[in-house]
Amino acid sequence: MSRPRLTTDTDYCAALVRDLDRDRYVADLFAPAGRRGALFALHAFNVEVSRVREAITNPLAGEVRLHWWRESLAGGARGDVQANPVAAALLEAIDTHCLPRASLEALLEARQFDLYDDPMPTVNDLEGYAGETSSALIRLATLVLAPKAGTASAEAAGHAGVAYAVTGLLRAFPVHARRGQCYLPLDLLTAHKLTREDAVSGKAGPALLEVLAVLRALARRHYGAAMTALAGVDPAELPAFLPLMLVPGDLEAMERPHDPFTSVPAAPALARLWRLWRGAAVLRKAVKAR
Numbered sequence: 001m002s003r004p005r006l007t008t009d010t011d012y013c014a015a016l017v018r019d020l021d022r023d024r025y026v027a028d029l030f031a032p033a034g035r036r037g038a039l040f041a042l043h044a045f046n047v048e049v050s051r052v053r054e055a056i057t058n059p060l061a062g063e064v065r066l067h068w069w070r071e072s073l074a075g076g077a078r079g080d081v082q083a084n085p086v087a088a089a090l091l092e093a094i095d096t097h098c099l100p101r102a103s104l105e106a107l108l109e110a111r112q113f114d115l116y117d118d119p120m121p122t123v124n125d126l127e128g129y130a131g132e133t134s135s136a137l138i139r140l141a142t143l144v145l146a147p148k149a150g151t152a153s154a155e156a157a158g159h160a161g162v163a164y165a166v167t168g169l170l171r172a173f174p175v176h177a178r179r180g181q182c183y184l185p186l187d188l189l190t191a192h193k194l195t196r197e198d199a200v201s202g203k204a205g206p207a208l209l210e211v212l213a214v215l216r217a218l219a220r221r222h223y224g225a226a227m228t229a230l231a232g233v234d235p236a237e238l239p240a241f242l243p244l245m246l247v248p249g250d251l252e253a254m255e256r257p258h259d260p261f262t263s264v265p266a267a268p269a270l271a272r273l274w275r276l277w278r279g280a281a282v283l284r285k286a287v288k289a290r
Contacts, residue, residue: 009089010037013044027242038093062115119182119196135161141240152232159226166219230286245279
């Protein structure tokens, strides 16, 4: 990836997030202008590493890409890093806001799962995966917005990230199934007398629908826990949590009858934008409740 002419690193990151992660892009616009660049950098980095599977022909190639990001975070390949607008912006955000590199390294480690077709082993593993990816992004964003973000923020980020990630995986279920990817926990499948092959078979029987319902309930529990924890969060951090406001509507839409292997009911773009705008007021109310 080379830097486009007359485009700053921040502009490049903003455009990438706007095009490929619209929910977080809109949420970032609610942050103070001076903080948005770092948020765009974090979320552009996430776009890059979350889409590695789509850009490779075999897992080894994906491992190489993730290793490059590890090297970049560790300070290796400095010239290559500065030529990459996302990496350059990310490193600037890390230095400016004293962000913990260990969280980003753990995110990269978790993203290795995406490269393979193995099922998620357990529900606990799914929550751990969501915590090291989605929750970590929220927590890092809170540190950009409020450097002294405390334990309440960490707890809220943990639950919010799991709720948002599990909901997102359910929304992407048809795409993952067509690729042969299985984020449905094997222990949950086994409890319903299903196998990994059933989860990517294209045939949605009652048992598989029940597994998906259990995961929706899991996302709802974490959403509720996040909303409770938000009562102790600094209001300055709220833009980091704004995508969480999409979770109830997405889960409600998934309750409508549909073939999960074909498509998942989703709100149109304008409706999602409205939910984010309305969600900002809901978050402010949750914080005022403390």
